[in-house]
Amino acid sequence: MNGVTGVVVRLKLSLLRNGLRQSAGRRAAYITSVVFTLLYAALQLLGLILLRGSAHAATIAVLSTAVLALGWAVMPLFFPSGDETLDPTRLVMLPLRPQPLVRALLTASLVGIGPLFTLCLLTGAVVSTAHGAAGYGTAVVAVVLALLVCVALARAITAANIRLLTSRKGRDLAVLSGLVIAIGAQVVNFGAQQLGSGGLSQLDPAGDVLRWVPPASAIGAVDSMSNGSYGVGAAQLLLSAVALAGLLTLWSRSLTKLMTAPDASTLQAAEPGARKRTSAVPFRLLPAGRTGTVMERSLRYVWRDPKTKTAWVTSLAIGMIVPVFNALQGHGSVYFACFAAGMLGIQMYNQFGQDTSAFWMVATTISSPRDAYAELRGRALALLVITLPYAALVSVVTTAIIGSWEKLPEALGLTFALLGAMLATGTWTSARFPYSIPQEGYKNVAPGQTGIAWISIFGGLVAAALLSAPVIAATIWLNATAGGSEWTWLLLPAGTVYGALILLLSLRLTAPRAAQRLPEILAAVSKG
Amino acid sequence: MNEVGAGVAAVRVQGLWKRFGEQIAVAGIDLELPAGRFIGLVGPNGAGKTTTLSMVTGLLRPDQGTVEVAGHDVWRDPVAVKARIGVLPEGLRLFERLSGRELLAYTGRLRGLPGDEVDKRATQLLDVLGLAGAQHKLVVDYSTGMRKKIGLAAALLHNPEVLFLDEPFEGVDPVSAQTIRGVLERYTASGATVVFSSHVMELVESLCDWVAVMAAGRIRAHGPLAEVRGDAPSLQQAFLELVGAHGHDAGADLDWLGGVR
Numbered sequence: 001m002n003g004v005t006g007v008v009v010r011l012k013l014s015l016l017r018n019g020l021r022q023s024a025g026r027r028a029a030y031i032t033s034v035v036f037t038l039l040y041a042a043l044q045l046l047g048l049i050l051l052r053g054s055a056h057a058a059t060i061a062v063l064s065t066a067v068l069a070l071g072w073a074v075m076p077l078f079f080p081s082g083d084e085t086l087d088p089t090r091l092v093m094l095p096l097r098p099q100p101l102v103r104a105l106l107t108a109s110l111v112g113i114g115p116l117f118t119l120c121l122l123t124g125a126v127v128s129t130a131h132g133a134a135g136y137g138t139a140v141v142a143v144v145l146a147l148l149v150c151v152a153l154a155r156a157i158t159a160a161n162i163r164l165l166t167s168r169k170g171r172d173l174a175v176l177s178g179l180v181i182a183i184g185a186q187v188v189n190f191g192a193q194q195l196g197s198g199g200l201s202q203l204d205p206a207g208d209v210l211r212w213v214p215p216a217s218a219i220g221a222v223d224s225m226s227n228g229s230y231g232v233g234a235a236q237l238l239l240s241a242v243a244l245a246g247l248l249t250l251w252s253r254s255l256t257k258l259m260t261a262p263d264a265s266t267l268q269a270a271e272p273g274a275r276k277r278t279s280a281v282p283f284r285l286l287p288a289g290r291t292g293t294v295m296e297r298s299l300r301y302v303w304r305d306p307k308t309k310t311a312w313v314t315s316l317a318i319g320m321i322v323p324v325f326n327a328l329q330g331h332g333s334v335y336f337a338c339f340a341a342g343m344l345g346i347q348m349y350n351q352f353g354q355d356t357s358a359f360w361m362v363a364t365t366i367s368s369p370r371d372a373y374a375e376l377r378g379r380a381l382a383l384l385v386i387t388l389p390y391a392a393l394v395s396v397v398t399t400a401i402i403g404s405w406e407k408l409p410e411a412l413g414l415t416f417a418l419l420g421a422m423l424a425t426g427t428w429t430s431a432r433f434p435y436s437i438p439q440e441g442y443k444n445v446a447p448g449q450t451g452i453a454w455i456s457i458f459g460g461l462v463a464a465a466l467l468s469a470p471v472i473a474a475t476i477w478l479n480a481t482a483g484g485s486e487w488t489w490l491l492l493p494a495g496t497v498y499g500a501l502i503l504l505l506s507l508r509l510t511a512p513r514a515a516q517r518l519p520e521i522l523a524a525v526s527k528g
Numbered sequence: 529m530n531e532v533g534a535g536v537a538a539v540r541v542q543g544l545w546k547r548f549g550e551q552i553a554v555a556g557i558d559l560e561l562p563a564g565r566f567i568g569l570v571g572p573n574g575a576g577k578t579t580t581l582s583m584v585t586g587l588l589r590p591d592q593g594t595v596e597v598a599g600h601d602v603w604r605d606p607v608a609v610k611a612r613i614g615v616l617p618e619g620l621r622l623f624e625r626l627s628g629r630e631l632l633a634y635t636g637r638l639r640g641l642p643g644d645e646v647d648k649r650a651t652q653l654l655d656v657l658g659l660a661g662a663q664h665k666l667v668v669d670y671s672t673g674m675r676k677k678i679g680l681a682a683a684l685l686h687n688p689e690v691l692f693l694d695e696p697f698e699g700v701d702p703v704s705a706q707t708i709r710g711v712l713e714r715y716t717a718s719g720a721t722v723v724f725s726s727h728v729m730e731l732v733e734s735l736c737d738w739v740a741v742m743a744a745g746r747i748r749a750h751g752p753l754a755e756v757r758g759d760a761p762s763l764q765q766a767f768l769e770l771v772g773a774h775g776h777d778a779g780a781d782l783d784w785l786g787g788v789r
Contacts (some may be wrong), residue, residue, distance in 0.1 A: 289637070290637065290640070293633075293637040294638075296634075297623065297626065300625065300630070301623075304625040305625045357620040357621045358620065360587055360620045361635060362638070363586075363587060364585070364586070364610060364615055365638040365639055366610075367609075367610040368606070368607055518586070518587075519586070519588050519589040520589070522588075523588070
């Protein structure tokens with residue numbers, strides 16, 4: 001290894017070692033992830049070897065390689081800070097030329113679990129398809145080529161987008177990546193079910209295209225060579241080699257540009273044409289005074305703050321999926337629709353923690369229980385604007401699937417009672433057990449406040465269930481009593497009024513407490 | 529509106545204490561800040577300036593002691609006090625996912641000002657502070673200087689009698705600093721009081737007519753600038769003597785620095 005390459009590889013190893021030295025938890029997490037990755041890689045390898053001889057072996061091998069390459073392309077966009085050697089701007093002060101730097105960074109990229117996993121999978125892919133001397137010879141070249149293309153792809157994409165990735169928008173994107181992965185898992189799940197019913201031959205057309213797309217074309221070459229189509233195989237191999245050269249050139253160019261051009265983010269932003277954020281029409285319909293002001297800010301944050309947005313999208317999605325999917329699978333109940341109210345009501349919890357230390361701006365404008373009441377009521381109303389229609393929608397959809405329309409009024413009544421109870425307990429715990437939500441990373445509780453967060457959420461959930469007990473009891477009683485089911489429609493107005501009353505009561509009781517505890521709340525939410 | 533009754537101090541602090549665990553951050557402060565002055569609270573890092581300002585503005589509860597602003601107790605009469613003060617804290621966030629203009633609209637309305645009046649004042653403040661071009665940008669994308677300026681605008685919006693600024697010039701470029709200075713000078717000329725903390729002595733010396741020197745949680749000296757400076761050639765010298773941080777020659781151990789290369 002020449003000088004620079006050795007130094008960069010050692011740098012990567014030191015960063016890894018020091019990262020692990022920081023805490024036992026991190027070490028445990030790393031070791032666990034290594035073990036699981038290797039187990040998974042071994043299973044993949046085994047599975048691919050078992051496929052050897054199958055008619056679809058080549059298609060599966062090519063597809064796996066393509067998916068793997070996609071993973072390499074996408075991962076750095078979501079985890080830009082995962083690897084510090086990936087960020088060439090950190091090396092900008094050092095007197096390095098692009099060529100040795102590219103060589104060094106490429107070599108360093110080959111160290112780690114990701115490349116090892118890739119190597120296992122690629123080996124499996126070629127073992128499942130290679131036959132004969134030409135096939136095996138090509139296989140060795142193909143594995144090396146495909147691995148290098150994957151790594152170079154990740155690096156080239158990162159280098160080209162590093163300014164975006166380290167910017168505010170990039171970091172916002174990273175917070176949302178968990179959602180993309182969750183939704184992606186659903187899609188994969190759905191795809192797998194389709195395959196289970198339709199057979200692997202459905203994949204062949206995709207395989208025919210992808211075997212010409214690098215780096216999958218390198219694996220396609222192994223198959224072609226094994227079947228005696230040497231010309232086709234050579235062309236596919238060449239395609240991957242050209243792609244590698246192209247990626248390296250692109251990467252080298254971006255590196256040079258990064259190292260020599262000024263960072264545009266520090267330039268004076270004199271955008272006179274900056275898009276005007278007008279007060280959208282729906283916001284003009286909000287009431288005047290503190291209530292409307294608080295509502296407008298809360299609703300803007302649902303859309304603009306990545307943490308708040310993630311929490312909302314998760315609540316909305318799960319609140320719909322659980323009752324509706326259960327109903328679709330035939331073992332649901334209209335009462336499951338209450339689940340949406342529970343999921344959405346959680347957004348009322350830790351209201352001031354969601355403000356972070358910016359809560360001081362609220363604290364300096366609350367001088368009486370009256371102000372605190374208006375503040376809390378505004379926040380609850382902002383939540384109701386979204387949750388009330390949505391929870392009703394989930395109830396209607398669930399009922400429609402199950403078909404028992406006569407149960408809709410009581411399902412709605414229960415939903416609204418539970419929503420009121422969740423907002424009531426959320427209001428109270430927001431003032432009593434506030435905790436910080438760190439703005440960076442995936443954690444939703446600051447270190448040392450996990451206990452408070454658990455008390456707040458789980459205590460609140462239990463309390464909300466107890467608070468809605470009268471409505472639940474009335475539902476059971478009316479359904480159990482002879483002739484009672486004719487009166488179950490009464491549960492809709494009763495549940496709605498009950499939910500509204502306990503929310504109002506909680507707002508009244510919490511307001512003086514919140515107004516009194518402003519410095520304590522500020523201290524609790526400023527730790528993130 | 530900015531007139532404070534004659535003889536009433538803008539801020540009166542008595543026996544103020546704050547302890548964080550083992551560490552005493554503020555160890556018994558008695559201080560009377562005159563109204564209508566440009567007051568500097570100076571001291572080294574860790575002297576207790578931020579803790580003191582947080583307690584005076586009602587953002588941190590003291591362990592002991594009383595604070596009065598314009599004759600009203602901060603903790604017993606928050607209604608009278610919170611309407612009369614403007615605050616720009618250090619190290620706390622703003623609602624950064626709002627644009628500059630939205631932040632001002634939000635703050636002004638929370639303060640109970642009529643919407644039209646808030647928008648009028650916001651436009652003027654954004655103009656004067658040179659933020660008109662960036663008013664529709666999210667505060668999260670603002671530079672340090674722009675954040676300090678939008679924070680100052682939010683603190684001034686309700687025309688307070690006393691303005692508390694914690695390190696308003698920290699990390700601010702010279703152009704923005706000059707703008708902030710201009711606004712503050714105009715504001716005090718109208719009879720209002722500005723209390724700001726800093727550890728840059730030249731700045732305090734050129735801006736303030738009254739200073740309080742803090743070190744290790746106590747007030748070491750206070751009074752009109754000339755009085756505190758005394759015979760020393762500059763406030764910097766007077767300050768170093770007051771906090772007892774002089775006489776150590778840092779150059780002695782670095783004899784190689786600047787030597788033969």
